[in-house]
Amino acid sequence: MALMITDECINCDVCEPECPNDAITMGLTIYEIDPNKCTECVGHYDVPQCRQVCPVDCIPLHPEHVETHDQLMTKYRALTGKEN
Template sequence: MALQIIDDCISCDVCVPECPNEAIASGEDYFVIDAGKCTECEGHYDTPQCKEVCPVDAIVPRAA
């Protein structure tokens, strides 16, 4: 399951370098996660690294 960034994002950019799959990019209003690339860091880390560093908790599970 992939993660998504909600509109609470402050575009601080700290999540981008943390993603081992390069799934995070700048969107029109805030950063976005490519669901096709996001693995929630499985195979790389025990927890999603973007969520670990997000200062405003703007990264949540993608709605089905």
């Protein structure tokens, strides 16, 4: 599953630099996660880094982008060109 940022986001700016896939960008009012780039940090880290640093816990799984670990790994490989 890709992650998403809810409207509880306080725009603290800590999540964006933590994303290894550059999936997090500033939207109109809050940060947003591009589900086509989000691998939940699979291939990079054991846990999603944005969730680790978020002070308000506003980054849940995105219910409209359900993906298995294997699908996330395939996306990681496509994004990075790495075989991990």
